[in-house]
Amino acid sequence: MQTAHIRMETPAPVSKHKAPELEVLSWATRADFEAAVDIAARRTAAGVPHALFVIHLERLLDIASRCGHKAEKSLLDLVGLTLNNLVGHRYPACRLKRDYTAVIKDGCPSSMAPMAARQICAALEGGTFIWHGRHFRMGANVGITTLHPTPRGPGALIDRALRACAAAQELGNRSYVILEGTPEESRRLAQDRDWYERLSETLG
Numbered sequence: 686m687q688t689a690h691i692r693m694e695t696p697a698p699v700s701k702h703k704a705p706e707l708e709v710l711s712w713a714t715r716a717d718f719e720a721a722v723d724i725a726a727r728r729t730a731a732g733v734p735h736a737l738f739v740i741h742l743e744r745l746l747d748i749a750s751r752c753g754h755k756a757e758k759s760l761l762d763l764v765g766l767t768l769n770n771l772v773g774h775r776y777p778a779c780r781l782k783r784d785y786t787a788v789i790k791d792g793c794p795s796s797m798a799p800m801a802a803r804q805i806c807a808a809l810e811g812g813t814f815i816w817h818g819r820h821f822r823m824g825a826n827v828g829i830t831t832l833h834p835t836p837r838g839p840g841a842l843i844d845r846a847l848r849a850c851a852a853a854q855e856l857g858n859r860s861y862v863i864l865e866g867t868p869e870e871s872r873r874l875a876q877d878r879d880w881y882e883r884l885s886e887t888l889g
Contacts, residue, residue, distance in 0.1 A: 718779035722839035734794040743824030802861035825851035827861040
C-alpha cells in the first residue's frame with residue numbers, strides 16, 4: 686500500500702470571504718490560467734488587489750526521478766492542497782513548468798504579498814514528504830508580482846513572476862523576490878547578484 690504525506694502546519698487563509706470549493710487536484714493549463722490572471726488583473730483595476738505567486742519546488746524533480754511518477758503526483762496533490770489553504774479557492778492553480786506552480790491570491794496588495802510568500806515558503810519547507818518510508822525535505826522559492834492590467838497581456842504578468850522566482854533562486858536561495866516591472870528593480874537585482882557573487886567567492 687502506497688503512503689505519502691507531508692507533515693506540516695499551515696496558517697489559516699487570510700481572506701475573509703468564503704470562496705466556492707475547487708478541485709485542487711486538476712491543475713489549470715497555461716491558457717486557462719492566463720484567463721484567470723486577466724480576470725484578477727481587471728478586478729485589481731476595479732479596486733480589489735490581487736497578487737500572483739510562482740513557486741519553484743526544489744526537490745520535486747529529484748523525488749520524481751528517485752521514486753517515480755506516482756510519488757511526483759502525490760506530492761503535487763499535497764502541495765496543491767497546501768497552497769489552497771494559504772491563498773484560497775477562488776482561482777485555479779497552474780503547473781507552469783514541471784517544477785514550477787502558480788497561484789493567485791485575492792485581497793492581497795503589494796504590502797501583504799511578502800508575508801503571504803513567507804507563509805508559502807514556511808509551509809512547504811517546514812514539511813517532510815514521506816514515500817514508502819523515504820523522507821524528503823522540501824525547498825521553495827517564490828516570485829511575486831501584483832496584478833494590474835497591462836497592454837502586453839496576462840502572459841507578460843506570468844512571465845514577470847517567473848523572472849522574480851528565478852531571481853529568488855539566483856540570489857542564494859532567497860525565499861522570495863517581488864517584481865513590478867520597473868527599471869529600478871532591474872538595477873537593484875543586478876546589484877544584488879553582484880553582491881551575492883562576491884560573497885560566494887569570499888566564502889568559497
